[in-house]
Amino acid sequence: MTQVSYREAVRGAIRMAMQADERVFLMGEDVGHYGGCYAVSQGLLDEFGPERIRDTPLSESAFTGAGIGAALGGMRPIVEVMTCNFSLLSIDQIMNNAATIRHMSGGQFTVPVVIRMATGGGRQLAAQHSHSLEGWYAHIPGIRVLAPATVEDAAGMLAPALDDPDPVLIFENALLYNDTADVDDAVAVDIDHAVIRREGSDISLITYGGSLGKTLAAAEELAAQDISAEVLDLRILRPLDEAAILATVSKTQRCVIVDEGWRSGSLAAEIMARIIEHAFWTLDAPLARVCSEEVPVPYARHLEEAALPSTEKIVAAALAVLGR
């Protein structure tokens, strides 16, 4: 066990993957000489050289597509897109090629590419650097979408993602990079199942990624009021672990969903729909959710805070569901 940051955990995972498999390489903007715009890949260029830690021009579409092509050609590329905001320039390649080639080719070709990107707000970077678009990608069949919320998940999700024969998108919430924890060097993370981060019996709080910390803090505050909240970390946004969602809701019979995406057409909306479809009769109260306000994320701190989910909002939503 060693104390590592989320950033170091991702770096360690990349390093291990590259040592284990010659076919693995990292490419993206500033991953090499600059050291990665969140310093994730710092030092890797010296270790692995420019062939395998490959700086790209500002060409999101071309280098994402090149990652897809390289995967088709037998490599195991890790493509880093600085933030999911910029991934919109490569969404054509992700949606029209990565997600569809297996199907359109009748199962002949697989695209074992891993695409990593930062997501989320909270750093006063304003609209073009603060959005949470993982819910959009979770809409797309043919890809797997992961959201590591803990240092351990950051360390352990990359290897199974690279082993996956299909494209995997990993959304790293930018606020998590400095989190630290004790992590086993060779941790293996299950990328099929959600995980309960806190057991409880009165209400379920379902969340993922950057909202996990806020949600656990909310559960702590609820505990001070004698309310036992169960916190489910989705971990995998596509395919959703529906069984885990239904199990926790059936147990607590009340639920709040916390999602940094916008409310309309959100992942939270999808989760609500599934609960209604399959667990309606177990519910004791209407469902509730805490999402980002329907506004491009603003720059000014107070406005940004007001736009994003917060511990207070989660507590308030839970209390309302509980009728308190």
Add this chain to the structure above:
Amino acid sequence: MSKAALKVRLTREHCRTLLHQMLRVRRFEEKCAELYTQEKIRGFLHLYIGQEAVATGVMQALGPEDAVVATYREHGHALLKGVSAEAIMAEMYGKQEGCSRGRGGSMHLFDARTRFYGGNAIVAGGLPIAVGLALADKLAGRQRVTACFFGEGAAAEGEFHESLNLAALWRLPVLFVCENNLYAMGTALDLSESETSIAAKAACYRIGSETVDGMDVVAVEVAARRAIAALQEAGAPQFLECRTYRFRAHSMYDPQLYRTKDEVEQWKERGPIKRFQEWALASGELHANDVHEIEKEVALEVAQAVAVAEAGTWEPVEHLLRHVGAEQRI
């Protein structure tokens, strides 16, 4: 490759091959048009008729290990790369015997065995994929080429420029083949590009570029062989702009309001098959009997393809969700 090998030797055998390949594509697609009007083939159908010299010439310079990436106008490219006419036709019918098991249709032909990577209906969407395939070859130390076919319409997309830049920067073995048929659907080249030489655009990225008469199969073959030799020698991508013309509408829904009948007729006079066949007969390389034989072989192949497609089976609808992800992971 030596200078001598670069010269295309127009033996009788080679002339026969060139004519045979062009006619396979032509007759196959004429049949497709017919089947489309009978509603056997549905969806969009983009015919390649008029442009056969391009794929035929370029494909002569490629080996079985080389990869091909193409657009939605790719029946000919698939056929010439070695995908069977039967598998292609069955795909157009949507049968499970099709080369994409009925999932792709006319615009998304795929075949792993012959390294045919589509079939891409997003204009310019295949260029980054070709760059990546070539990158994989380079990283693995394999001596292979990836040929990427696209229309001149792609040159207006960002992905074209991003891909050329990347391929040149990283010195990747991609042969970019622009099939400049002067129209992107109904938009004429000079209505969409400030610089109408696509080869000149490629040259901006320091890519060796050449413009060739895309109606002349021998000229295309020579240029393609030269380009691949240069590619291998320099270890860098090459660009071929083939000036060509499609005789048919963009797709089956196009009333062709953007060009005159006269213009089409004039280009047909220079048609790649007509021109090559007339030359081969006049020069004595081929005899009328050869042409007759070739036509017979082609007709048989097309008829056989239709028979297989007709006899093909529909995939059970319970299989709808197959091939979205791996059936078994890891």
